[in-house]
Amino acid sequence: METMRWVDGFLEILDQTLLPGKAEYIKCEHYATVCDAIRRLSVRGAPAIGAAAAYGLALGAAALKPAGRDEFIAAVGQIARDLSATRPTAVNLQWALDRMLGVLQSNGSNSIEGLKEALLTEAHAIYAEDLASNRRMGEFGEKLIPPHAGILTHCNAGALATAGIGTALGVIRAAHQAGKNISVYADETRPLLQGARLTTWEMVQEKIPVTLLTDNMAGYLMAGGKVNLVIVGADRIAANGDVANKIGTYGVAVLAKEHGLPFYVAAPMSTVDFNIAGGREIPIENRDEREVTHFAGQQVAPAGIKVWNPAFDVTPARLVTAIITDRGVARPPYTDTLAALAGK
Secondary structure: OOOEEEEOOEEEEEOOOOOOOOOOEEEEOOHHHHHHHHHOOOOOOHHHHHHHHHHHHHHHHHOOOOOOHHHHHHHHHHHHHHHHOOOOOOHHHHHHHHHHHHHHHHOOOOOHHHHHHHHHHHHHHHHHHHHHHHHHHHHHHHOOOOOOOEEEEOOOOEHHHOOOOEOHHHHHHHHHHOOOOOEEEEEOOOOOOHHHHHHHHHHHHHOOOEEEEOHHHHHHHHHOOOOOEEEEOOOEEEOOOOEEEEOOHHHHHHHHHHOOOOEEEEOOHHHEEOOOOOHHHOOOOEOOOHHHHEEOOEEOOOOOOOOOOEOEEEEOHHHOOEEEEOOEEEOOOHHHHHHHHHOO
16 A cells, blocks of 8 residues: 555655554645644655655645745744654655755746746656655565574564655565565554554455564564564664664664674665764653553553653664665674665
8 A cells, every 4th residue: 555645746655553454645735734744654664754754745735825936935844843743753844845845945946836846846856756666675685584584573664654665565566476485573552552463454455474463572583583584764874873663672682692693774875864873962852641551542651651662773883784775785884884785
């Protein structure tokens, strides 16, 4: 299914909060609806958030009726700030918005309609480039997957997290299509169960063998020799290779190191933030305590209990075997290899 689609001048977003039980699209006629969809995790995953934000900016710009170019650019800037404020950790969000705003600066047209058109064209380009990026990551990453591998993944880094076939799951899909007879183990990913609800659903659609386990079972699974490698996605990667990804990823990386297993990260170069030297500088989103104290609307913890609910954690580069990007595979030292892949 398409994570998002542009139909008749509006953006439609697949509401992932309803999966796997129901597949419904949210019709976004105003950019504020896109903001809400990102905030509520109706659309999630760094590349998908970036593409949705780009379309949200184009949507917001299309509704503006300014007196002139300067007023239009100022109003678009405010829309970009509103979209940027929805989630702080995924760098693709700001990357996409900066790229969209760059179009306004580089476009010499004084026509407001011409600028609106240029923004939508750029949003389409960001979407299309993510499709191609996913395919390239799959091609590079598939070569790292041995035949008959048991692959552990955490959260959802599949088609639902991108505009294409996915990052980590894109590599898994490519290995499956290459006839490597792989099997997948999916951490359930508490507290919002993206692994249980989304990753397993995607694997079932692709007819890739998948086994669901709770997050606290991964170590015992590895000790039993069922896992040959781990592959996850990323929401932001620092210049030194430290990786911010869904909460629980760091623990999986530590377990992989203990059991001598490769730990791979798959993400496009747009997820690498060269403005941040290391993981300590990555802003980590803290989410609503009700995500932990309630399940399916029912309270499961004592009223008034203190809750710590970070959405992401940071895996140090020393635990990462390789980073699979759309420009090739980077290995330590990441400060050098990531920069080389980016042409810096």
